[in-house]
Amino acid sequence: ETGVTQTPRHLVMGMTNKKSLKCEQHLGHNAMYWYKQSAKKPLELMFVYNFKEQTENNSVPSRFSPECPNSSHLFLHLHTLQPEDSALYLCASSQQTGEGYTFGSGTRLTVV
Amino acid sequence: QKEVEQDPGPLSVPEGAIVSLNCTYSNSAFQYFMWYRQYSRKGPELLMYTYSSGNKEDGRFTAQVDKSSKYISLFIRDSQPSDSATYLCAMLASGSRLTFGEGTQLTVNP
Numbered sequence: 711e712t713g714v715t716q717t718p719r720h721l722v723m724g725m726t727n728k729k730s731l732k733c734e735q736h737l738g739h740n741a742m743y744w745y746k747q748s749a750k751k752p753l754e755l756m757f758v759y760n761f762k763e764q765t766e767n768n769s770v771p772s773r774f775s776p777e778c779p780n781s782s783h784l785f786l787h788l789h790t791l792q793p794e795d796s797a798l799y800l801c802a803s804s805q806q807t808g809e810g811y812t813f814g815s816g817t818r819l820t821v822v
Numbered sequence: 823q824k825e826v827e828q829d830p831g832p833l834s835v836p837e838g839a840i841v842s843l844n845c846t847y848s849n850s851a852f853q854y855f856m857w858y859r860q861y862s863r864k865g866p867e868l869l870m871y872t873y874s875s876g877n878k879e880d881g882r883f884t885a886q887v888d889k890s891s892k893y894i895s896l897f898i899r900d901s902q903p904s905d906s907a908t909y910l911c912a913m914l915a916s917g918s919r920l921t922f923g924e925g926t927q928l929t930v931n932p
Binding site for chain 1: 824826830854856858863864865866867868871910917918919920922923924925
């Protein structure tokens with residue numbers, strides 16, 4: 711285990727469903743990130759949180775809603791997704807922004 | 823133009839071969855250079871971390887940075903089937919966030 715835990719590992723949801731992805735880090739890091747990884751594309755940064763505050767929203771559609779209640783937990787709330795949102799969603803953390811990241815194993819999301 | 827260019831492969835080599843993986847970049851502010859390894863159905867894991875130009879060796883892995891050419895490489899000696907994975911280069915400027923390459927898919931055949 712990397713110290714960054716993501717649940718669930720797999721998720722299948724319909725376009726009208728509401729679901730949430732969870733990330734928890736046990737490393738004492740202050741920055742947390744959500745990434746989207748699609749086949750044959752580079753990792754796409756979605757959101758950055760530093761000391762619980764959102765510092766970056768990379769033009770992500772509003773159907774993705776992040777929440778960071780404390781420095782150890784990060785959620786991604788999903789609603790009315792599209793099939794093209796199917797991807798591997800990765801959470802990462804770092805001691806500070808500007809340092810190397812530790813990734814979780816990801817949530818494989820399929821939107822049907 | 824992408825900030826970081828990486829040949830996506832796929833790359834297939836026989837066991838024991840020397841593997842060379844490469845990335846080029848355009849942002850001269852990048853100071854920290856990393857290589858991540860990602861196995862199937864897993865998240866990326868940090869493999870090598872280097873600062874500025876030069877070489878860094880860790881077992882069978884050597885990371886090389888040439889800032890004058892904006893070019894970084896990862897060499898794998900005596901490659902093993904367990905090295906089969908996707909390798910992502912990543913780099914950042916001080917205080918900024920990581921910028922990743924597309925990743926190169928490597929298969930080492932027994």
